[in-house]
Amino acid sequence: MKGRLIVSGLGIYTALGKGVEANNYALQSMQHGLSSLDYLKTIHANAFPFGEIKKSAEELIQEAELQDNKGFTRTSLLGILALKEAYIQAKIPFSNSLRIGIINATSVGGMCEVERYYFDVLDQVGDFSEYSDTIDCADCTHRIADYFGIKHYVTTISTACSSSANAIMLGARLIQKGIIDIAVCGGTDALTRFTINGFNSLKNIDKNHCRPFDANRNGLNLGEGAAYIILESEQSCRERGASPLVEFAGFSNFNEAFHPTAPNPEGEGAYQVMKLALEKAHLNPSDIDYINAHGTATLTNDESESNAMKRLFPVLPKFGSTKCYTGHTLAAAGAIEAVFSIQSILKGAVYANLNFETPMPETGFIPQLNYESGLDIQHVMSNSFAFGGNNASLIFSKIKTS
Amino acid sequence: MKPVYIISSSCISPQASFHNENLDIPLHHTNENVFYCIEPDYSKFINPVQIRRMSRALKMGFTAAIDCLQKAGDPRPQGIIIGTGKGCMTDTEQFLHSMREFNETALNPTNFIHSTYNQINGMVALNKKINSYNVTYVHRGFSFEHSLIDAMMLIDDGDAEMVLTGSFDEMTSEHFDVKQIWGFWKEEKIDSNQLMLSQTGGTIAGEGTSFYLLSNQKPSSIAVALQDIRTLYKPSNDDIKNTLNLILKDNEITHDDIDIIMLGESGDYHRQAPYQLIREALPMSQPLVFKHLCGEYDTSTNFAFWLSTEILQHQSIPRYLISPLNQLIKPSSSSIKTILIYNNYFEQNQSMILLRLAD
Numbered sequence: 217m218k219g220r221l222i223v224s225g226l227g228i229y230t231a232l233g234k235g236v237e238a239n240n241y242a243l244q245s246m247q248h249g250l251s252s253l254d255y256l257k258t259i260h261a262n263a264f265p266f267g268e269i270k271k272s273a274e275e276l277i278q279e280a281e282l283q284d285n286k287g288f289t290r291t292s293l294l295g296i297l298a299l300k301e302a303y304i305q306a307k308i309p310f311s312n313s314l315r316i317g318i319i320n321a322t323s324v325g326g327m328c329e330v331e332r333y334y335f336d337v338l339d340q341v342g343d344f345s346e347y348s349d350t351i352d353c354a355d356c357t358h359r360i361a362d363y364f365g366i367k368h369y370v371t372t373i374s375t376a377c378s379s380s381a382n383a384i385m386l387g388a389r390l391i392q393k394g395i396i397d398i399a400v401c402g403g404t405d406a407l408t409r410f411t412i413n414g415f416n417s418l419k420n421i422d423k424n425h426c427r428p429f430d431a432n433r434n435g436l437n438l439g440e441g442a443a444y445i446i447l448e449s450e451q452s453c454r455e456r457g458a459s460p461l462v463e464f465a466g467f468s469n470f471n472e473a474f475h476p477t478a479p480n481p482e483g484e485g486a487y488q489v490m491k492l493a494l495e496k497a498h499l500n501p502s503d504i505d506y507i508n509a510h511g512t513a514t515l516t517n518d519e520s521e522s523n524a525m526k527r528l529f530p531v532l533p534k535f536g537s538t539k540c541y542t543g544h545t546l547a548a549a550g551a552i553e554a555v556f557s558i559q560s561i562l563k564g565a566v567y568a569n570l571n572f573e574t575p576m577p578e579t580g581f582i583p584q585l586n587y588e589s590g591l592d593i594q595h596v597m598s599n600s601f602a603f604g605g606n607n608a609s610l611i612f613s614k615i616k617t618s
Numbered sequence: 619m620k621p622v623y624i625i626s627s628s629c630i631s632p633q634a635s636f637h638n639e640n641l642d643i644p645l646h647h648t649n650e651n652v653f654y655c656i657e658p659d660y661s662k663f664i665n666p667v668q669i670r671r672m673s674r675a676l677k678m679g680f681t682a683a684i685d686c687l688q689k690a691g692d693p694r695p696q697g698i699i700i701g702t703g704k705g706c707m708t709d710t711e712q713f714l715h716s717m718r719e720f721n722e723t724a725l726n727p728t729n730f731i732h733s734t735y736n737q738i739n740g741m742v743a744l745n746k747k748i749n750s751y752n753v754t755y756v757h758r759g760f761s762f763e764h765s766l767i768d769a770m771m772l773i774d775d776g777d778a779e780m781v782l783t784g785s786f787d788e789m790t791s792e793h794f795d796v797k798q799i800w801g802f803w804k805e806e807k808i809d810s811n812q813l814m815l816s817q818t819g820g821t822i823a824g825e826g827t828s829f830y831l832l833s834n835q836k837p838s839s840i841a842v843a844l845q846d847i848r849t850l851y852k853p854s855n856d857d858i859k860n861t862l863n864l865i866l867k868d869n870e871i872t873h874d875d876i877d878i879i880m881l882g883e884s885g886d887y888h889r890q891a892p893y894q895l896i897r898e899a900l901p902m903s904q905p906l907v908f909k910h911l912c913g914e915y916d917t918s919t920n921f922a923f924w925l926s927t928e929i930l931q932h933q934s935i936p937r938y939l940i941s942p943l944n945q946l947i948k949p950s951s952s953s954i955k956t957i958l959i960y961n962n963y964f965e966q967n968q969s970m971i972l973l974r975l976a977d
């Protein structure tokens with residue numbers, strides 16, 4: 217395929233709400249979605265703020281209008297509900313002969329259910345056969361693919377916190393190679409005791425609301441959610457009568473090979489990946505109007521990312537993190553923030569980086585502090601950095617009418 | 619896409635595949651319905667401090683990846699792409715157990731970190747200082763195949779000249795028990811050498827890892843080319859037949875050009891039909907089965923891929939493969955140019971991989 221890659225549909229479900237509009241409204245009102253846990257049972261339920269979606273499994277099953285709900289994990293349900301919105305916007309009929317592929321991302325797949333019944337299965341107490349094999353990452357992708365009848369390319373990526381950014385990239389490449397015509401790309405992750413305890417054992421969860429890019433930041437907040445974008449060629453979009461939203465202009469995946477879990481404080485990997493994404497998009501640093509930063513509010517990430525931005529951008533664009541609204545949704549974060557980045561272009565708006573007080577001494581950077589609209593946002597960069605040095609950067613651009 | 623050439627490979631499996639240039643390795647079998655890998659001496663690849671902290675999957679996968687690079691003279695590929703169905707199961711299990719044992723307090727993060735699926739990707743990159751494209755596919759019976767496809771795309775697009783790709787999966791005794799409860803394995807204990815003669819449902823478990831350095835440059839020695847790969851999600855019989863025809867047509871070969879079909883038959887009586895379909899569609903090809911040597915696991919095609927490259931390179935079918943399960947229909951002196959691997963992972967994930975001796 218030649219020509220531009222177009223985003224023709226968006227779907228999202230986070231602690232800010234279900235759907236693009238609910239999420240937009242919360243961002244515009246500078247209302248975060250963090251709270252103590254009401255649904256997931258863990259001793260940490262009241263110890264930290266979380267971006268929990270306030271819906272029970274039963275309510276999510278109802279929303280998804282499932283006839284046979286056996287074996288659907290929370291991860292699968294969130295994925296289905298987010299993708300439904302994108303399908304409707306992109307005008308893709310549920311039954312079709314289009315060459316659609318799904319590139320899904322998740323960090324722990326069905327662990328949200330597995331961790332509840334695992335020891336009962338081992339002790340052979342009760343029947344959990346409906347959840348057989350949900351321990352892996354493919355189960356949720358199969359459930360989502362089957363719900364929407366997607367067959368042409370069905371795959372799952374897991375590169376920790378950059379997973380769904382990589383899913384979006386792969387979707388673009390599969391279309392460019394002509395392997396599929398339409399790519400459903402994104403990710404889903406439900407909150408689990410497994411990840412909460414994992415990040416807690418790493419001692420990088422903040423007991424208070426996270427403070428991205430603040431000198432006194434003290435770790436991240438975890439969240440859950442799902443988001444998908446529909447990618448296709450301009451021609452495919454036009455022929456189907458769908459409306460192009462933005463252009464997917466550039467992307468890069470770059471491993472910085474520095475440390476198993478920590479980024480290079482100098483931000484070498486972050487610098488390279490942003491630079492490569494700009495090159496791919498044929499853009500200069502000065503073309504970027506807003507950066508939706510990875511901004512986890514951990515000591516190391518924000519230092520590394522700030523240093524990289526300082527090095528790459530002679531004049532710093534507006535930037536900020538939206539993880540202070542949703543929590544860090546891990547494998548879903550890249551897609552959730554891609555949706556926010558695309559909305560930034562469509563609404564001409566940038567989001568407030570909440571809880572910021574003191575600039576970091578390393579850079580003195582001040583992120584965007586208020587919701588600002590009425591802007592002409594042409595190009596947005598969205599960063600996702602992960603364990604294992606797996607860095608990713610995406611660039612979305614306003615569609616030129618020429 | 620243009621074919622890519624296999625520069626080097628490394629395979630750790632339940633057979634003596636690691637650093638064994640002689641294809642006439644003795645055959646290992648099991649009566650326990652589960653195969654475990656023959657593990658190499660890790661001390662040549664991993665420092666002793668690290669070895670103690672690493673679970674089997676990590677050690678095996680990491681070692682195969684590093685060994686594959688070393689065999690090629692330690693080049694720096696422009697991509698590291700790895701597939702795994704279940705990641706490091708031991709670490710996932712241990713973290714689940716310690717959450718219960720210590721009531722979610724004072725947990726050691728090592729198991730958590732190692733349970734992340736992209737762990738080996740990161741470790742290989744870090745160890746060899748490879749700053750590059752780096753991705754982990756975690757899609758059950760497609761994990762290895764989608765890694766190969768990505769590697770081919772990367773090379774075809776000119777984004778890489780060389781890519782390290784491979785897959786790993788481990789079986790743990792606990793995961794074996796869990797899947798036994800869920801009916802994945804045979805209820806009766808069988809001799810793995812008799813696997814395909816079984817008339818019952820279920821299969822036997824296994825594990826393994828193999829890595830390949832793929833390149834756009836044909837090596838000067840006898841070279842094997844990865845020609846094409848197709849993945850089929852929950853296909854109908856017609857989908858399977860059409861895909862077979864398409865892969866032949868797109869590569870400008872006929873049914874008769876397939877010298878060997880490497881079949882992922884798992885001895886599951888109820889899952890034999892698609893294999894029969896392929897056998898009937900390719901009556902002139904030598905069928906070979908392999909899961910009686912490695913067991914069933916998400917990325918078992920990596921073992922078939924390794925076997926196939928060995929067969930093409932050595933231009934012979936190893937003696938240990940020839941058994942009542944694999945009777946030769948052609949004289950053993952016939953040349954072997956083309957091998958098609960066909961696998962059916964529990965109906966959901968099916969794949970065809972075409973390997974050819976490079977001209």
